[in-house]
Amino acid sequence: MTNTFSFDLQNTDGKARTGVIHTPRGDIRTPAFMPVGTAATVKAMMPESVRETGADILLGNTYHLMLRPGAERIANLGGLHRFMNWDRPILTDSGGFQVMSLSELRKLTEKGxxxxxxxxxxxxxxxxxxxxxxxxxxxxxxxxxxxECPALPADRTRLEESMRMSMRWAERSREAFGDRPGHALFGIQQGGLEEDLRAESAEALQNIGFDGYAVGGLAVGEGQQAMFDCLDFAPDQLPVDKPRYLMGVGKPDDIVGAVKRGIDMMDCVLPSRSGRTGQLFTRQGVVNIKNARHADDPRPLDEACRCPACRNYSRAYLHHVFRAQEMISGMLLTWHNLTYFQDIMQGMRDAIAAGTFAEWEAAFHAGRAQGDIEPL
Structure with a gap:
């Protein structure tokens, strides 16, 4: 255990990187996928179960927690880790994205x-x-x-103004954060899909100095190809010796494409949200458990998977509890999806360390292109 925050870059394969982020609450193996615990819980999961899937760190939402139950209340109850019974690292977002996307009648000024x-x-x-x-x-x-995270597409003038204000806000954030040993502050690169604006943003952030750097303002409607085109240059504009975090991404192939382009950390509500709506990610692609074809199928969802849904239950049972709207459905299906996402991360970490990332990536895409097993 360490009392400081540091990043140890261990291997690279092309632009893909693997390493360890050291924190006082434990190590985070990178590339890392962070399950989202919006309201101090990963929906339908116990913290112990989330840990069992292989997660080293969770994400909490500042916006949701400040509104309910309130940050002061959580502080009085011993802080977020104790409150939600998760003793490992937690990353909190700033609230900016949710204010932009969820709030009614917002008024934006230089002040806030x-x-x-x-x-x-x-x-x-x-x-x-x-x-x-x-x-x-x-x-x-x-x-x-x-x-501030503007929705894409946005015109260049709007992106430019927004990015520059975000950089002024980054400086104020750094100042307000102060000196907190063992805690880290990450800056967020903005600039839409414009290479020169991203470069200006990256330079401004490095002049301020942060413990890690996020690529913000992607996965907001621009489409996968545009996102990848931006990731072909954006991570390279950030320091090599600090973690790089792509916010709000994503689908399994988004994650693999991001790691291939030099990203170390990601988060997304997709595995848990999809689990609750019956959409499952497997090595053979996406399975929709509500389809009638599963009703009499005694086989597991994914026989290579180590999660309880695949080890202990049939497709027929998972189909039944989903249709019957039983609570166990959201639990088992979320557990499966989170396990699959963490298995992707472990697969990439192993492949990067072995220098076989390209082969791993080809096998990953080939497996998912097969589609689901034939119906009985």
Missing amino acids: VTFRSHIDGSKHFLSPETSMEIQRLLGSDIVMCFD
Whole structure:
């Protein structure tokens, strides 16, 4: 265990990287996928079960937690780790993205954002300073600076203004964060799909100095190819010796494509949200458990999978509990999806260390292209 935050880059294969982020609450193996615990819980999962899937770190949402149950209340109850019974690292986002996407009647100024809660319409204000204070009260290990994330497509002038304001906010975040040994602050690169704006943003962030750097403002409607085109240059503009985090990504092939382009960390609600709606990710591609073809199928969902849904239950049972809207359905299907995502990460870490990432990637795509096993 360490009392400081550091990143140890261990192997590279092409642009793909593997390493370890050391934190006082434990190590994070990279590339890392962070399950999203929006409201201090990964929906339908116990923290012990999330850990069993292979997750080293969870993500919590500043916006949701400040509205309910409130950051002060969580602080009074011993901080977010104790509150949600997760003793390993937690990253909290800044609240910026949710304010932009969820809030009614928001008003954006240089100072910050005034908005109404999507829960009860109550009025709130978020700024770089208040975001840092809320994340301090939560006690997260990795804190994200407060930024604005414009939806794409957006015109260049809008992207330019937004990115420059985000960089001014990054400086204020750094100042408000202060000196917190053992806790890390990440800066967020913005600039849409424009290479020169991303470069300007990356330079501004490095001049301020952060413990890690995120590629923000992607996976917001631009499509996979445009995202990959941007990732062909964006991670290279960030320091080699610090973790690089792609926010809000994504589908299995998005994740593999991002790691191939030099990304170390990702998060997404997809595995848990899809689990609750009956969409399952497997080595043979996507399976929709609600389809009638599974009703009499005694076989496991994915026979190569180590999760309880695949080890202990048939497709027929998973189909039945989903159709019957039984609670165990969301639990088992989420457990499966999170396990599959963590297995992808482990597969990539092993392949990068062995220098066989290209072969691993080809096998990954070939397996998913096969499609589901034939119906009985």
